[in-house]
Amino acid sequence: MLKVLKSGFYTSVQDLGRFHYRNKGVPVSGAMDDLSVFKANTLLENDVADAVLEITMTGPTLLFEEETYIVMAGAEMSVTLNNQPVKNYKIYQINVGDILSYGNLESGFRGYLAVKGGFKSKAMYGSRSFYKPLTFANRLMDGDVVPFEYNKVFRPKISEIKVDSFLNDTLLEVDKAPEFFMLTEQQLEVLFNTEFTVAKENNRMAYQLDEKLDGHAVSMLTSATLPGTVQLTPAGKLIILMKDGQTTGGYPRILQLSDKAVAILAQKRAGTVVTFNLG
């Protein structure tokens, strides 16, 4: 078991997501930056779908009640293991009673904690990703426990990897989405020549951007959306749906972020800038 002594700002269990219920209105969910999770699970020789903790902005304080191995990934945060500094993308062996404590956020926005064999909170409809009301909560609270399997025998092939960090990337690769062709010359000009600022309205459901395009009066029938879909509201606001985003929407879908662009955006906090690049 992992005991959550302090939960931090927003800490949740996530895996690759929940599929086959989108036609019932259930978002995919899953790790916002799945590229970082992939690296952590690979280093631990886990299944890529093993569940991790997603740690947003201000991290938790965690007590391990079993022996295991861990890897941290994603955002750079100052983290200590029993008061000794530890770093991302390196395997640490954990003993009973060890305390992992997250400090300041240095770069990026979402950190990940992977454990050998993955966290084993209850799977609902094929996924352990937190999403209320399918799971009991959206995030962990002080005192919660998260199960994982004791492991003492793991002999890692490699103990550390170097990664090409994309935490400071600002360019989001995009494709045209279904309503792209409604855009005027003027809107296109702004869309591809503006440094957009991430608004304070940003979370696992959606990221809004501060700068606007010209408004529009295009009305459409509700239709499917995806994580990474960029919607344009009648007032000209850009909303980028993320992993917990709704599965259908009535706003025109003008762009679709690449998988990597979703991961890049997931590492952005309010006030940082991004630009769109049409592939």
Next chain:
Amino acid sequence: MKLPSIHIKPFGEHAVLIQWPNEVNEDILNKILQFETILKNKHLKGPDWEYVPAYNSLLVVNKEVTLEYLSFSKQLQDWYLNMGDIVPFQRYLWRLPVSYDKEFGIDLEEISNQLNLDETEVITLHTSHVYTVYGIGFLPGFMYLGGLPKALETARKDTPRMLVKKGAVGIAGKQTGVYPQESPGGWNIIGNCPVPIFDASKEEPCFVAVGDQIQFYEVSKAKYNLHQIEVEVGIYKPEKIEIDA
């Protein structure tokens, strides 16, 4: 019916969107569901494919592979044109109890005044029509229902409520529906349905599918309470009637 033409649009690395003519009508919805059925059962089988139908469109998405848009859309067009006349798929009419009691129907009085109907007329109109499920989205189990009688068309509330109760039955514009969970909402609330449209304690959490039909019927507050208890102890079975597509 003549086969309506489709447009297939790229939608990122893993998906395409198939669009039918921009209309809300049952014939188009039937074609969408027939095509979904044949893709699911014949051409694009397997756990990596997922389909999201809504109104006049069908999302086809694969969670693993990157789709080659040009060849894939050609292939889809070909399958569509050759899918044949009838692909059977079972659809149901669900009969859902609603209490229009004052405790739940918090906007009923205002709506009646606005529409120049008395409250029983609003209830009669709302329960006498059969609604088609054109989509499920926005929230888990939130149904987009078409077929609201013209006499019940109202504007949304000027200021959305911060909190609408789970089960609240609302009307707004040309739509009616049930809030499947507590959420903010701007629809006019006229009653409450004790049957959860989305229930995460069930193996299949949402009994309704796109293409099904819904009819509401009025129950007393006492009957509402009874159904609520039946739901809680797990013995309530939603009432369904098979319908021919």
